[in-house]
Amino acid sequence: MAAPGNLSVIFILSGIPELENNQNIIAFPLCLLYVIALLGNSTIFVIINREESLHQPMYLLLAMLAMTDIGVSLTTLPTVLGIFCLNYSKIDLDSCLTQMYFIHTFAAMESGVLVAMAVDRLIAIWDPLRYSSIVTNSVIAKIKLVIVLRGLCVVFPIPFLTRRFPFSKSHVLSHSYCLHQDVIRLASADTTINSIYGLVAVLMTKGFDSLFIIISYVMILKAVLSIKANEARLKAFNTCICHVCAVLLFYVPLIGLSVVHRFGKNASHLLPILMADVYLLVPPTINPIIYSIKTKKIRLKIIKVFTRNKTGTLDKGIAVLTT
Template sequence: MMTLSNLTSPFPIFHFIGIPGLEAVHVWISIPFCCLYAIALSGNSMILFVIITEQSLHEPMYYFLSMLSATDLGLIISTMSTTLVVLWFNLREISLDGCIVQMFFLHGFTVIETGILVAMAFDRYVAICDPLRYNTILTNARILQIIFVILLRMIVLLVPTLLLLKRLSFCKTNILSHSYCYHPDVLKLACSDTKPNSFWGLTGLILTSGIDIPCIIISYIMIIRSVLSIASRTEQHKAFSTCVSHIAAVAIFYIPLVSLSLVHRFGQSSPKLVQTMMANIYLILPPVLNPVIYSLKTKQLRGALLKLLLSKNLPMSS
């Protein structure tokens, strides 16, 4: 009789899935993926470069934006390799250790990004509700403290979550739902007790999105109250316009993230194609759209980007 020990392996191998039902055209599907990756990489790199080199952008708002761009770059790079390898070469295998490394970067950058979005909400709150103290509150030292707290939270929550995976036994047929390692996806393949993993994962979710989303909402409630107290409609519009980019960034980050989490927890009967597409949207959408949104809606940044692009196109003087 075959026992559980016969079905499990101390060195489990996981198998990525591409686009279910469209395996025959994976190479063609890789073309739009490559275009989106190129947009995300070039857009975020350009924003980073402009903020670093342009002295007029050395302000708290743009420091946080540069951190957002760096995080988006990390998010794209952490999964781009496995996705393209699956689509181009049909290479689908990855070890548990390789999976844990990828999850550290994937989930790590996700936790960092949600923290940065909170920091950006705080930045907008101070700029609108207490503008006279803006530079004294958001000093360089305070910004470094915020970055330290964001990184520390990521490490404290993520390292135990991933180390707990090492104690699990996995069945021999470990087919993942995506072209990258996603913690809930890996966890559901375990053959042993996953209650400690689920408990710590839920704790991490509460201490990240469970805190960050209410903080962002409270910040904007206070911003709206402050703006509505301004008599001039022109000043109200000007104040609200400085928040549009951040609100859009919050929406395109949290809506796909929450949707994917709900599908993994409650939508197991949904088509595999739907799950796969939602997983790819969750990763690609924020890094692609954030540079576009901030370039279009932030006048000072748009001017610096145009200055950079025009200077590259100008002929060299003789």
């Protein structure tokens, strides 16, 4: 149940404080990031779903990673571009809570996908002869369902726990979008339950996930180092490069942001803002670029699609000229 007066609560989102009224200076770079993120991830998702030769566990998980990146981008896009392109920074409570829910849900899903990809690589390197019988498409479908349900259910109570608070203090948020820890900072009530549940939710998702990823890569490293042939060892390492980059892009800003929020009392107020932007904007932009460059099958399919489109356009032009 909402606290009295919450129906009229309007939050003020922040861009980059140092820019004040000149937020549109970085509008073009931000638009470019979103275009790359949405176009790149959509291309990978469509190619994997259309090409039957890519209906393999590794690529199906990559398609899900692309979908979560699209989800994160679409969730943050309205408020971020509203601030930096239109100088509009207001958001009502319900919209804020909805955005908060989807941001944290998609982040939890992405973390789960990264774990699944780590385990997939571990089995492929540790027991390659039994890989195809262990990691089947039906198993991947079940894993994807668990990842989605976990993200939806773990984050589900947070908006309702937050909506019951009165917000009679400052309504100015620290970021260009609504995050749980940022919103409850403005509540005029005891937020212990939210803080505890938020910590539990993080531990149940990103905490356990990061632990499983570390364990998986320790075992992968052990298996790779036991390979005697240098060429085979290099090939095994190469299959993990993209995933390692995706993990670092996701977890390094997340850990840095958590440390700054917990212990960075004397740090510049600009630091958590920039780290939050990196955490939510950079992985969706960089992931499709890395996978397009480093994954040969994806790269070839993308080249084939664009060259086919170019050839088709050229043929149509010649047909028009000759008629």
